Amino acid sequence: MEMQEPFDIEINNVVYSVFPDEKDTYTIFKEGKEYVQIIKDTETSWLKLHPETGLPMFGMDEEINRIGAEITKELGS
Numbered sequence: 001m002e003m004q005e006p007f008d009i010e011i012n013n014v015v016y017s018v019f020p021d022e023k024d025t026y027t028i029f030k031e032g033k034e035y036v037q038i039i040k041d042t043e044t045s046w047l048k049l050h051p052e053t054g055l056p057m058f059g060m061d062e063e064i065n066r067i068g069a070e071i072t073k074e075l076g077s
Contacts, residue, residue, distance in 0.1 A: 009070040
């Protein structure tokens with residue numbers, strides 16, 4: 001599978017740049033600065049990865065889920 005190209009999404013007038021990493025994992029830049037790494041958990045749920053350990057951090061995060069939903073829309077899958 002080839003690497004996907006980075007793309008931008010916009011949520012509430014904030015631009016996020018999405019850089020695909022490995023499967024279902026993305027590095028997100030918010031307004032040009034590295035912001036968070038996220039991973040798809042289920043069809044509707046996304047998790048933040050801990051910056052140092054890379055392990056998923058459980059707990060509802062509306063912003064992360066909104067970013068994930070936009071990624072899902074963008075990729076059309």
